Amino acid sequence: xxxxxxxxxxxFTVTPDGIDLQLSHQALTEIYLSGMRSWKKRIVxxxxxxxxxxxxxxxxxxxxxVIAILATMYTRSDPSMGLIAKIQEHLPVSxxxxxxxxxxxxxxxxxxxxxxxxxxxxRLCLKQLLSYHRWMFEQHGKMSTTTKIWVALVRIFSGxxxxxxxxxGSLPNLPVPTIKDTVKRYxxxxxxxMDDKEYERMTKLAAEFESSLxxxxxxxxxxxxxxxSNYVSDWWEEYVYxxxxxxxxxxxxxxxxxxxxxxxxxxxxxxxxxSIHSFFLYRRKLNKEExxxxxxxxxxxxxxAAQCERIFNTTRIPGEETDTVQHWQDxxxxxxYHKGRYFRLRVYQAGRLLSPREIEFQIQRILDDPSPPSxxxxxxxxxxxxxxxxxxxxxxxxxxxxxxxxxxxxxxxAAFFVxxxxxxxxxxxxxxxxxxxxYAKSLLHGKCYDRWFDKSFTVVxxxxxxxxxxxxxxxxxxxxLAHVWEYTLANDSFxxxxxxxxxxxxxxxxxxxxxxxxxxxxxxxCEEQIAQSLAVAQALxxxxxxxxxxxxxxxxxxxxxxxxxxxxxxxxxxxxxxxxERGTFCLTYEASMTRLFREGRTETVRSCxxxxxxxxxxxxGGEATDVCKRLFRVAxxxxxxxxxxxxxxxxxxxxLFCLYVVSKYLGVESPFLKExxxxxxxxxxxxxxxxxxxxxxxxxxxxxxxxxxxxxPVADDGYGVSYCVLGENMINFHIxxxxxxxxxxxxxxxxxxxxxxxxxxxxxxxNQTEPSKTEESQPKVKKEQ
Numbered sequence: 001x002x003x004x005x006x007x008x009x010x011x012f013t014v015t016p017d018g019i020d021l022q023l024s025h026q027a028l029t030e031i032y033l034s035g036m037r038s039w040k041k042r043i044v045x046x047x048x049x050x051x052x053x054x055x056x057x058x059x060x061x062x063x064x065x066v067i068a069i070l071a072t073m074y075t076r077s078d079p080s081m082g083l084i085a086k087i088q089e090h091l092p093v094s095x096x097x098x099x100x101x102x103x104x105x106x107x108x109x110x111x112x113x114x115x116x117x118x119x120x121x122x123r124l125c126l127k128q129l130l131s132y133h134r135w136m137f138e139q140h141g142k143m144s145t146t147t148k149i150w151v152a153l154v155r156i157f158s159g160x161x162x163x164x165x166x167x168x169g170s171l172p173n174l175p176v177p178t179i180k181d182t183v184k185r186y187x188x189x190x191x192x193x194m195d196d197k198e199y200e201r202m203t204k205l206a207a208e209f210e211s212s213l214x215x216x217x218x219x220x221x222x223x224x225x226x227x228x229s230n231y232v233s234d235w236w237e238e239y240v241y242x243x244x245x246x247x248x249x250x251x252x253x254x255x256x257x258x259x260x261x262x263x264x265x266x267x268x269x270x271x272x273x274x275s276i277h278s279f280f281l282y283r284r285k286l287n288k289e290e291x292x293x294x295x296x297x298x299x300x301x302x303x304x305a306a307q308c309e310r311i312f313n314t315t316r317i318p319g320e321e322t323d324t325v326q327h328w329q330d331x332x333x334x335x336x337y338h339k340g341r342y343f344r345l346r347v348y349q350a351g352r353l354l355s356p357r358e359i360e361f362q363i364q365r366i367l368d369d370p371s372p373p374s375x376x377x378x379x380x381x382x383x384x385x386x387x388x389x390x391x392x393x394x395x396x397x398x399x400x401x402x403x404x405x406x407x408x409x410x411x412x413x414a415a416f417f418v419x420x421x422x423x424x425x426x427x428x429x430x431x432x433x434x435x436x437x438x439y440a441k442s443l444l445h446g447k448c449y450d451r452w453f454d455k456s457f458t459v460v461x462x463x464x465x466x467x468x469x470x471x472x473x474x475x476x477x478x479x480x481l482a483h484v485w486e487y488t489l490a491n492d493s494f495x496x497x498x499x500x501x502x503x504x505x506x507x508x509x510x511x512x513x514x515x516x517x518x519x520x521x522x523x524x525x526c527e528e529q530i531a532q533s534l535a536v537a538q539a540l541x542x543x544x545x546x547x548x549x550x551x552x553x554x555x556x557x558x559x560x561x562x563x564x565x566x567x568x569x570x571x572x573x574x575x576x577x578x579x580x581e582r583g584t585f586c587l588t589y590e591a592s593m594t595r596l597f598r599e600g601r602t603e604t605v606r607s608c609x610x611x612x613x614x615x616x617x618x619x620x621g622g623e624a625t626d627v628c629k630r631l632f633r634v635a636x637x638x639x640x641x642x643x644x645x646x647x648x649x650x651x652x653x654x655x656l657f658c659l660y661v662v663s664k665y666l667g668v669e670s671p672f673l674k675e676x677x678x679x680x681x682x683x684x685x686x687x688x689x690x691x692x693x694x695x696x697x698x699x700x701x702x703x704x705x706x707x708x709x710x711x712x713p714v715a716d717d718g719y720g721v722s723y724c725v726l727g728e729n730m731i732n733f734h735i736x737x738x739x740x741x742x743x744x745x746x747x748x749x750x751x752x753x754x755x756x757x758x759x760x761x762x763x764x765x766x767n768q769t770e771p772s773k774t775e776e777s778q779p780k781v782k783k784e785q
Contacts, residue, residue, distance in 0.1 A: 036351055041287060041330065048163055048289045055166040056126060056159030057119045065118075066111040073107055084110045126157040126170040130301070130596070133648040137641075154300050163289035167302040171598040174232060175649045176225045179214040182655045185645075186676065189606040189652065192585050192613035202675070209672035217662045217670075224658075230599035232654045235661050237601075241474035242323040248316070249385040249453045250540050254478060254722075255443035256469045256485050256709035260427060260550060260732070261702075264493045265502040266465040268420065269367060271492075273360030273504040275459065275467060276334065278491040279416065280353055282484055283312050294483070294595075294691065303595040307476035311484060314456035315412040316472050318384075318392040325475050331415040335518070337450055338366050338420040340378030342518040344410050345418075349512060356496055357506035363461075366515050367420060376522025379530055382449035386533025398526040407518040417455040419446070424464040436548040437746075440710055440734060443468040444544065448537035449530075457481060465502075469709075477601055478709065479593065483691050489706060490695035544712055547735045547746035551754060554761060557728030562764040566725055567643070567687055568636040571607045572615070573760055574721060577752035578683055579616050582743065586682035589714070592646040594654075603651035605642050607685065611635040619763070628763055682718030686711070689725065698727035710734025717741045719749055731757075 050059060072079045088106040097105075135147040143151075159166070183206045191199060225231040241252060265271050285291050286308060294303040313328040332348040343366050347354050354362070383391045399408045411417065425439040443460060445451075451458045457471040471481045499505055522530075556566040571590060579585060588607040594600035615631035623631075645651060660673040688708045690696070698705055708724030713736045720736040733753060737744035 044288055048165075052163055052165050052168070052289070054119050055162060056122050056157055056170070057115070058159070062112065062115050065115045066108055069107050069111040069114070070104070073103070080107075080110050122157055123170050126154070126167075127172055129154050129157060130170060131172040133596070133644075136644045136648060151300065158300065158302075162293055162302075164286070164291045164293055164305050164308065165289055167293055168305065168598065171302070171304055171596070173225065174230050174594060174597040174600055176218070176222050176231060177650050177655050179210050179218050181650070182652055183210050183214070185652050186656065188610065189608075190587070190679075192608060192610050193587060202672075205672040205675065209670055213663070213668060213670050214659070217659045217666075220662045220666070221655075221658055230597065232594075232658055233599045233601050235658060236654070237325075237474055238322065239661060240657075242316075242325070243321070245388045247386055247537055247540055248388070248472065249445050249448065249451075249537055250544055250712035252473045253444070253453055254471055254473060254709060254711040255440070256471070256478075256482065257439065257443065257707040258426065258467045259489065259493075259703070260705050260707040262704060263426065263465045265498045267360075267502045268461050268463055268465055269360045269363040270356075270498060270503045271465045271467055272363045272418065272420070272459075272461045273356040273358075274492040274496045274498070275461070275488055276347065276359050276363075276418065277353070277356040277496065278488040279312075279459070279484070280347055281491065282487050283415065284353075286311065296596075297689075297691075301596065303593070304598055304600050306599045307480045307601070310475040311456060311480065312415045313413065314475055316454040316474060317412070318388050318395055318454070320389055320392045323388060323392075323474070326412065327475075328413050331413055333410075333414055334416055334418050335411045335414040335452070336363070336366055336418045336420060336515065337381070337452070338369075339422060340373030341369070341371065342377065342380075342407065342411065343369075343515040344414075344518060345515040346513070347415075349509070354512075355506045356504035358508050358512060360504045361508045362512060362515055363420070369515075369517070371517060374520045374522070376527045376530065377520045379449040379534055380520065380522070381452050382530050382534035382537055384453040385445070385448045385451070385537035387536055390529055390533060394526060394529045398523065403519050403521050407520055410518055411452060411455070414455070417452040417458040419450050419458055419460045421446070421450065421460050421462045423462060424466070425462045425468070426464065426466040428464075433549060436707070437546050439466075439468070440546045440548045441541070441544060443470055444546070444710070444712060444736075445537070445541040446470075448534055448541050477591075477593070478686070478688060479691065482688055482709070485706070486690065486692045486695055490692070493704065494695075543738045543740050545737050545739050545744070545746040546710070547733075547750045548707065548710070549733055549750055549754075550707065551731045551733060551757060552729060553754075553758065555727060555729040555731055556725050558761060558765070562761070564633070564636055564764065565640050568639045569760060570687075570723055570725075570731065570757075571639055571685070572612060572632065572635060573753060573756040574683065574685060575608060575612050576616050576619070576756040576760070577749060578719075579620065580756070581749060581752050585613050585616075586718070587679055588683040589681040589685065590643075591686040592643055592651070594647065594649060594651075596647060597649060602654075603646040603649075604653040605639070605646045606652065607639060607642075608683075609635065609638050609642070611638040619759075625763065632760070632763065680715040680718065682715050683721065684711075684714040684718065685721045685723070687723055687725070702727065702730075705730065708732045708734060710736060713737050713744075717743055719744060719746070721753075 054062075069079060073084070078084065084103070084106045087109055088102050091102055091106055129150060132150055135143070135150065138144055138147060187199075187203060187206055190202065194202065221231060228234070244252065263271075264274075291308075293305060295301055296303065310325065310327045313331040315326050317324045317326050333344055333346045336343045336345050345359075345362055345366070347359060349358075383394055395408070399405055421442070423442065425442050426435065427439075428435050446460070451460070451470055453470070454472060456475055457469055460468045460470065462468075469481070469485055471478070497505060559566045559569045562569075571588075575585070575588070578588075585608050590605040590607045592603045592605045594603050611631070612635040615628065615635040618631050619628045656673060656676050660670070660677050663670050663673060696704060705726045706724070708722060708726075710722040711720050711734075713720040716738055718737065720734075722734040724732045726732060733750065735746045735750050735753075737746050737749070
């Protein structure tokens with residue numbers, strides 16, 4: 001009960017002699033320091049809002065403009081062309097203000113208006129410049145004169161030392177494609193998937209839609225695009241993520257892995273200490289907007305940072321019809337789950353962030369705590385893993401008041417969620433391949449009750465020091481969380497480090513208050529609902545088949561020597577692997593980002609094309625090598641074109657999705673849109689690139705590479721494939737499907753992918769199929785025991 005006493009700032013006792021007032025100096029000091037920290041954050045937030053608000057100018061430029069105008073006045077010239085005098089005439093002044101003082105005030109007002117107009121003009125120019133996308137369609141290595149001039153202008157208008165959100169007001173809005181272009185691209189994308197009769201039927205449906213209902217829906221969509229900063233993102237978040245009533249575990253959440261070959265320390269509490277400290281260092285940089293704005297690699301083009309706002313202190317709240325995403329401005333604690341118990345761990349003490357060693361000390365206290373879980377507490381997290389409607393009803397009925405509400409609020413308002421897992425994971429043992437598969441499944445769903453799947457992200461620390469992350473998908477896309485994860489992994493190992501015994505560096509304040517165990521009063525009816533949710537989640541988890549492997553025979557180094565895009569090469573390999581396994585082609589989803597636009601998220605690249613299917617049929621039909629090479633390059637170039645179109649707002653699927661939403665609002669049915677939106681994605685793919693290459697030295701320290709991350713299958717009879725290209729000689733794959741489908745097998749598909757990669761390289765460059773010198777000389781790293 002010591003923590004409870006420390007939380008009380010004062011106590012009073014009524015005695016016959018009066019009221020005896022007792023003040024707690026420690027508690028009052030804590031309140032004072034907490035308040036100071038909160039006010040400092042507010043001041044920083046206001047300062048950054050001002051700096052971002054006037055970007056690409058700077059607050060100091062206002063003073064320069066004022067001085068310049070005043071200087072011209074003293075040279076008896078009037079740069080305002082009479083406006084200063086007009087302002088002076090209408091200036092409400094007191095009798096005590098001299099004429100000269102009135103002139104100065106008028107000049108300052110004119111200077112301020114001139115300054116604001118200059119800012120508006122610069123921002124408008126930058127917005128127009130960032131709307132130019134022809135550079136993306138130019139041949140690699142050959143930049144046109146127009147693009148060179150454009151790059152120079154972007155540099156001029158981009159200002160100096162931008163903060164994280166400095167470019168937000170200058171990013172262009174996502175354009176609405178024409179109905180004609182979208183329908184044409186759609187029909188082209190489904191041609192290799194349909195026979196002549198099916199395609200003719202779909203063509204008639206599309207023509208009917210384009211000539212009638214489509215134009216009406218397009219008018220409403222254009223109206224929304226004029227009013228909203230992004231015509232897709234809010235509907236995408238609501239209807240694709242938040243209105244889904246099935247479990248978000250496996251179906252929506254995704255995961256990220258630790259280093260593939262090394263574990264910085266085998267001590268679970270120490271790994272958590274460094275890692276948690278690193279997360280809060282990142283959050284501090286985020287709050288101060290000290291993170292550099294993300295850009296397209298190798299360019300000056302900024303990407304939208306809006307998704308970064310909800311990384312921390314964010315939770316998905318269940319509802320019967322739709323969920324909501326709740327974000328809080330600040331949180332000075334995390335919630336830790338261990339062996340069925342939930343603990344509140346404060347990471348700030350007396351206004352300062354705890355050191356890694358102190359966080360390790362607190363985590364070890366939780367690991368050593370012998371207290372049993374409360375009745376119904378151990379598997380409480382299963383509510384977040386099951387169907388959404390039962391969870392929403394249970395939350396309203398059992399967690400809307402009393403101790404349950406206080407404990408649930410504590411979890412939902414935490415900076416993030418932490419699980420101290422009692423298992424060992426990673427690449428280890430006699431069968432490292434199988435251990436990676438188990439590691440992936442553990443991160444994706446765990447035991448179905450030992451993660452809080454509604455939190456923006458859950459960090460999992462395993463008994464052997466390995467870690468990983470599980471993320472809720474509605475608030476942001478994978479690259480945003482990957483940026484945090486890269487920073488945390490690098491800072492943990494390369495900046496903070498560990499002592500010789502494997503513990504975090506630094507000293508411990510032994511007077512730190514112990515982590516507080518959350519209390520629950522779970523009635524039997526709620527326990528029954530927890531059991532039902534767990535049964536649903538467990539059946540879903542057991543059905544997931546996963547295969548993770550690291551392909552190291554070659555990587556993007558050899559692919560680039562063939563003058564082929566690595567992403568296009570891998571996508572062609574996936575198409576070839578699927579065709580060899582199933583004997584047919586399927587609708588293929590590749591995620592592309594639209595963060596070139598304000599509040600942009602993702603767009604779909606339909607990787608199965610007429611060109612890719614023609615190439616694969618030629619290759620499998622035994623056509624001549626030269627013919628296959630030519631068809632491959634045509635298919636690869638088509639894929640690159642589709643990817644660029646998706647990035648620049650000319651994709652297919654988000655436009656059709658929004659037209660479908662408008663039709664639902666208007667209460668009209670479209671056979672064309674209904675059929676388009678019901679088509680299953682049997683091959684869903686995504687690349688997770690390393691964004692902060694400077695944090696890692698893959699050439700000299702190849703063992704310090706993450707294995708990337710993955711997600712569950714989108715279709716019951718399909719595959720989910722995530723891949724990560726690392727360095728010049730490694731590609732990591734994460735393949736998921738369902739055991740319940742007799743036509744899918746993650747391991748067999750992995751074998752097909754390996755062979756497809758080899759065959760494509762052999763086709764494009766027969767003399768490059770031998771292992772590279774880099775691979776032969778690569779240091780051998782021990783599998784963890």
